[in-house]
Structures are given as C-alpha cells and as structure tokens.
Amino acid sequence: MGRSKKKISAEHTSRLARIELPPSQIPVVQSELESLLDFVGRIEQLDLDSVEPFFGIAIDANPMRTDRQETSCDRTDTLRNAPQTDGESFLVPPVFGKQES
Amino acid sequence: MSVKATIIVGLEVHVQLATETKLFCGCATAFGASPNTQTCPVCIGAPGALPVLNRKALKLAIKTGLALNCEIEPNTHWDRKNYFYPDLPKGYQISQFDRPICRKGYLDLIDPQSVSSGRRVNIERAHLEEDAGKSSHDETMQGGPTKIDFNRAGTPLLEIVTQPDLRSGHEAKTFLNELKLILSSLKVSDCNMQEGSLRVDANVNLSLATQEGNQATPIVEIKNLNSFRSVERAIEFEAERQLQQWNKDGMTIDQAPKQTRGWDDSKGHTVLQRIKEDSADYRYFPDPDLVVIRTTQADIESIQAEIKSLPAERRQILMSRYLLPAYDADVLVNQGDTFVDFFETVADQVKDGKLVSNWLQQELLRHLNATQTDIQACPVNANQFVDFLTHIQTNQLDSSRAKDVFEQMMSDSVSVEQAMKSLGIENLDSEELTAICQRVLDENPEIIAQILKGNTKAIGNLIGKTKSLNKNVSPSQAREQILKMLPKH
Amino acid sequence: MDLSSFNACQLLDALESQQLSAEDCVRFFLKQIANQNATLNAFYTVVEESAMASAKSVDQRRKKGLPVGPLAGLPIAVKDGICTHNVRTTAGSPMLENYVPFYNATVVERLWEADAILIGKTSMDEFGMGSSTENPHFGGTLNPWDHQRVPGGSSGGSAAAIAAGMAPIALGSDTGGSIRQPAAFCGITGLKPTYGRVSRYGLIAYASSLEQIGPMAKTVEDTALLLSSCAGHDPRDSTSATEPSEDYRAGINRPIEGFRIGVCRDHLENGLSVEITSALKQAIDIFESAGAQIVDIELPNSSNAVAAYYVIAPCEASANLSRYDGVRYTERAPTDNLDQMYSKTRADFFGDEVQRRILLGTFALSSGYYDQYYLQASKVRRLIQQDFETAFNGVDLILGPTTPTTAFKINQCRQDPLSMYLADVYTVSANLAGLPALSLNCGFDPSGLPIGMQLQGPRFKESSLLRAGHLFQSQTDFHNRRPA
Ligand SMILES: [Mg+2]
C-alpha cells in the first residue's frame, strides 16, 4: 500500500466539513492534523490486502420493519428546537443554488 | 465540414416506491400534507434517532429489479452519501454505493413503428435511497428565507441508472414509457410525475465521426424534466445545441467540465445551472447504523412468483392468441394492465380480437380520453361490451347505428338493448320488413325495371326508400329481402 | 437516614421492604447533589420536581400493593448524551446547549418502565470526544478523590456522581473507553456491554459502530441490576442484538471455579506504573485462589488498536455530526448567507476537539483516501477481532489494566490531544471488536487514587464478567471505600 504524496489540506478539508477556520488558525490546525495523521498513518504500512474489513456489526437477523404507519410527531415539537421557523416550516437564509439528488 | 453525430443518452430515473411509510421510519408518505406534519425523530434527523429498513420498500425494489432482468445482490448494504443542503436532515443521505440491490439488467425497446424496436437498453444499477425534504424559495426574489418542509424526507426512492445506450430523444421516451408501464403493472409506484413520484435526469452528449477519428462532446446532465415529452424535446434540443457549440469551439469531453442544465419547457431550451469543476466529494462509507441485508434465492423466487405478465409478454399474447397486429397490441398494452384485462375478457367471448381491438382503440379510448376517465371507471362493463359486439356480429344491430348505440351506452351507462330502445332502434320482424319491401317494390316499378335491365346498383335506391319508411330497417336485411322479392326474369 | 454508605441493591432492599420511601431516597440524593454539585459539576441538569413526583407515585403504588417495576424508587443519573423527553440534553456541546428532545432514548423508556427515577443529566466531554470531562463550555468536572484531577471521560459526570454519593447508579456510554476509564479514575464499577446488547436508540451518536450505553455503579452487583433493566432487543435499533438478555444479577453468585482467565503479559508489565502492575497481580492471586486458572495469551494486533480507532471514530463522527447545521437544532450563527450558516455555526458551536475530529474524519473519507484510512483501519479492526476470537478459544475472560495511569491532573492533556488518545490504549480494543468489558476498582496508588482493573469477555458473556467481578468484590473492599 503506497503512501499518498498528497498531504492533508486543512483549508480544503474545513470547506468540505463546513467548518470555517479563521486564516490565523489554518496553519495551527494544519500541523495538528498532520501530526495526528502521522500517528494514525502507522497502519498504512501494514500489508492487509487479504484481510476482510470488519465494520463492527455482526448481526445475523435481517432487521426490518413492517410498512405500517406510526403516529408522526406534533409539529410544535418538531419545530421547537429550531433557530428560525414560521410555525410551519424551518427557515434558512435564501438558497439560490440548485440541490443535489 | 459535415460530421456524422450520434446522440448518446443515459438516464437516471428516481422512482418513488408505493409504500405507506418512509424508507426508515413509520411516517406516512402521502403527498400534499401540511408542512412538517409527517416527520418524526428518525426522518427529521433528531440526535440519537436510528433508521430501520422498511421491508416493503426492499421488496418493491427487488421486484422492479427482477422485472428489469437485474441480478439481485444477496448481501446488500447501505452507505452514507455526505453533502450539506438545508433539506437534507442528517447532512448525509442513506443510499447504496458499491453494493446496490439490483445490478446488470436490461430493457428492450418496443415501438412497432420505429427501427429502434427490439434494441436493448442496459440497466447499470437500481439502488434504494431516501428522498430529501422540500425547499421552497422566496418567489418574490426579495431574498426572503427559504422554507424547509421535511414531509418528503425519508420517502423511499429507487434510483434506476441506464447505461448510455439510448440514441435519440424518441428512444428515451420509448424507454421511459415502457419503464412506466412496468412500474405501474407491478404496482411499484404510482409514477405520478406531477407529484414527483417519477423524476428523470438525462445525461446527453454527442459522438462525432470526424476526419480525425471519433470525438465526444462534453456530457450535459439535464434536469427539470417534467414529462416524457420534455425528455424527448430536451434531448433533441441539447443534441442540436452541442453540435453548434462544437462547431464553434471544438471542445471535447476531456477539455470541458460536465455541466448541469435545466430544461425550460415553455421556452423549449436548456439553461446552464451549474458547472461541476471537480466531481463532488460525497465521502461515501458504509452506514454504521444499518446492517447488511441478506436476500436468499427463496426470497427472490417468492417475489418473482408475484410478478404476473409484464407488458412485453402481454403484447406477445395479444399477437399470438388474439391474432392482433403488432401495432394494435402495442396500443392496447400501452393503456395498462386493466385495459388489456378488459380487452382479453371481451375478446375471449366475442372470438374476434381484431373487432374488439378496433372498437376499443377507436371508440372506447376516444370516449375515455374525452371524458378524462380510465378503464376502471368505464361506464360500460365487459359483459355489456360483449353483448354490444355480439349484437353487431349477429346483425341485431346494424353497423350504421352501432356508433350511436355505443355512445349512448357510454354516456348513460346502459346495456345495448336499453341504448337501442332509447334511440328507437328496434329489430323489425320479418313480416313488417316484408310489408315495407313490398310497398317500395309496388311504388317503384321503374327502378325495378332498371335493375332487371342489369343496373344492380339501383337496388341501393330501393333500400334507401325502405329506410325512409322506417328507420329501423337494416339495410342488409332489406337488400336480402328485396332480392328475394324481385320478379324473376 | 444516611444513605451514602448504601449501594443500589441495598437501597432497593430497603425500598422494597418499605423501610425507606422512594421520596426519602430521592430527597437524600437531591440533597447530596445540592451540596456537592457546585464544586464537582457532575450534573448539567437536575430534575427535582419530576423526580419527586415519580417517587411519590412509586410510594403510593407500593402502599396500595399495586405492581411496581424492578428498580422502583431507585434514583438514577443519566449521561447527557442520552435523550430524555422534555429534559434538556446537551451532549456536552454548545451546539445543543438548549436542546430539549421530543422523545426518549429506549434505555430511558425502559428505566421509566422499571420505575427507576431520573434525578439528573451528567456532565461529559463534548459528544463523548474526550477522556477527561474538562468541558471548556460547561466547565470541568472534578474527580471526587482529588479535586486537582479529572474524573476521566467522557462519562466523567456519571462516574463522579457515583463516587461522590450523588447517585447510586448511572448510565454512561462507551465509544473507546468512556465508561471504563472514568470508572477506573473514580474508583467505581462500569460495564461496557457487547455491541448490540443495549439499544443505542436515543444515544446521541459519536461513532455508531463502536459505542454502547452501559451501567455505572458502586458494585458489580449494582451494574448487573441496572444492565438487566436496560439490555435486550430493540426493534428501533437495527444494530440491536436478538440474543435474549438475562437476569444478570441472578447468576452473579455462581462460583468461578474452573474459569480460565487470560492475561496478556505485555499489557501487564510494560507501560504501567509499578502500583498498577502490583494491584493487578494481587487481583490475579485472588482469582487463582478462588479456583480460576491463569493462562497467558497474546493480542498481537492490539498495538495498532488506538490508530485504527482514531481513524474509524472520527470518520463516523464526521458524518454523525453533519446534522448540526443550524437548521433544526437550537444554535445558528447570525448570518443571511446560507453557506455561512453552515460554516460559521459549526465553527462557533463545536468545541476544538470536536472540530479536530470532524476534520480528521472528513479528510480520511475524502476522495482518494478511503482505502488508505477507513478501509485499512477496518481491516486492522478485523485482525483485532480475530485476536480476541483466538484468545477466547482458550480462556473465559481476559484480565488487564483499564488505564495506563491513575487519574491525571486537570489541564495535563488538554494541550496535547495525542497523549490523551494514547490513554485509551487498553480500552479501545473492546469497542473495535464489539466485546463486553468491565472495569472495577482493584486498589489505590500511593496518592490514594483508585486503580482500575479491566475484565474483557466474549460476545454476550456479560454474565461471566459480572460473576468474576462480583467474586473479586466479595473478597475485597476497595469498592466500599469512598473519597473523603
Ligand atoms: Mg440518487
């Protein structure tokens, strides 16, 4: 397993994660992330080509539910933790782009 | 410079599955409810809530996959597709990335009037995923807030992806028609495009045979396609636009990024929405809240057993058992299963498939279209229709009046006898007919003379006169009777 | 009545025999909280009124001879990462500072049915990401044994509450050691159940494939009592096991004669202080004299466990925490710009450690890096699981340290995240493999700080761990000692 040449970019990653980093913080975070990646990167060198990954869940049953309607929540409850609503919908700053699907 | 341009089209179809409840929770999926009244901790993405798969959604997906000749994945799993959008409650969509439930299928195009008929369109995959909510933007464009309604969030979708095997807008439309027929026939979806139960995106570009070899134009993804007709028009428009663009700048697929363009149906053109500079980074990984779902051969067989005849098979039956031409079979099957069932019930008794087909196509369909009803709500049931056609076959009803009678049956929802009666159509008994014919013969010796001289056409003249004496006279019976009564020479 | 020397089972006996009313019991612990919480900061929210009302209802039913649940009248503290209907649940995050859930976690529902009485929500590291409960936003929690030291984390509030006698039992959650490490630091007992044993429905997710809710208490028997009311299949959690759960308290007295106890010498002799090693060796002697057989085992891949954990957990966290986007949950940075709504909200209302892990996970999952990090770590995870499988072919449980050190000083690790991550070296393997693990007090270091012993078992063998742990506590009195 070859080590990737490309290094983490704190700036790009923070955009992907939607976490704004003030410019002064970028180099700090950059070096923190680099040292953490350096530490976790020790597993990169292991030759594990023949090993099946384990995602941590070993359930034999097929857990599924019946297509039967359950009572939905009261809208007042649904909305009550939101920063901005009109009593029916959640409100966000205007969206002009197009959505993905 | 003239080049031969081939249109290359692949489709992505999002089908809303016909379940009562959402993909991972028990909220209703009904369309049109007041905003945010069909939500719960799971579909609103409340901290700590967890998804549990809807068994029926999985089953409908497998059923569709089988109908599309797909391989069914025995160990399907769920992945998180990460992106931020206000109507995406969890910041990721639960979808399927590397082990979709259905893979590697195909659908054959059927269109008796086109050379495309019989062409095979490969289905790359069909995977299950949850829908997002709905954003309503400030329509005044004053920069007011966007409203988010999560009622639709979590609704089960089957995303069907074809290979780029379609070669025209018309082929795309034919494919979609057939797909919709199958989905409706399986009751997998209500396929209502207006309510978003069927959403189509088309990926279009051109393959150009130039002197320097084959080249391809950049791929354009077309969105906002609200009808199959729009799909057809948008693809044709886009092919033309791309050719012009290529003539202008010569940009090929490797030189320009993929674009997303929206179809404007009223203006009949596509509009640039977005240029995908770098491909979106969705950071797919297996959803740790869900486990692998195992589908056994026995599961697949029991679902397969529930699939009745699919449209392609029904067309074959109409052609072989009822001796219909391919065109007729196609028209009937395109009306859906209930219509074909109606046809078969009637034709089984009337024993003349073509006669039944003609009446269904010409009169019944015309009436249903005019009154905006469908065959389920047809005012004349199959038995009444059989009765009607039998009256024609046995000359109890003359074909010259049959359309009037049928119209009467449809508008008043009555039997053939009742319709004939209300139109004053009665069958004359032979004595009455004989008397009328006798009177006409008596009153028109000069016409008789012409006939006897060999002008047999003049007999029509006599028949007309019998009809004016009594409109219930059947012209064919009158002819028969008159010929019988003419003086021999 | 001074109830501070009572453990939960003793309280329950007194409640059942009506020597003690639920009201008096609840009032006692509320008073303990009132006296100590200003100093220790183990609770973010205390629910006096509803607790007293529930206690009254239990007493009335008991008096009338009506049926009551198996934990009737027993006060319980619940970690603030577990959703409680209409009771503020912060997960230790500024993002959820004012969040009031509109549903109950399954475990909370089950405790309610068992007639346990919720008295409050306990402090934690933000979203469970940390090992010290030095929560900068809500203020740090102090270790009751030494106020200069941390209680451990992330379930530090639950551990401190029990150690200080503010609650007889508590729920914690454990993603990489978050029940066991604070249990060790605070000298109490804590159990991380087998993955799937206790429903995660309503546990505010940090790393879904690793975490479990589990009981924390003074004694092993108390944890068994609490586990019995929480465990069992939950149709709302797809990862919940269908294996039937047990009455874990019922079999706890069965002898452990013939038990084979595995010991990984490497873990016992390297990287530990002398006092911890010697405490563990004394524990081994106790088990041997009770008829257990000690077997040397190897866990060759455990040296890579922390690295694998710090890939997998941040990856899962990066997605789990995407829902905090300023649309639905309490906090939003003031802005008219949608993009800033996201990036400012998440910058302003997530703490540093949470941001760090989200960034780490986001990067590790980003295009081109999945195989290198998440997939590779998941393969290491397989090796670790297989190590245990091999070991458990020969032994019934594995004995070792819970932590490399006793409770560390406040601020000691805050500047250096890596040193804090390394403190999880003995605990993360059980999370990676999904195995049950119990931590209990097995002695004290020269400064009087508790030392934790960890017992790990095969899947769904909580009962073996509890039997062994109970035997140890029946022969020792470390669990009865309380901070001054
Ligand atoms: Mg999709």
Ligand SMILES: [Zn+2]
């Ligand atoms: Zn829902």
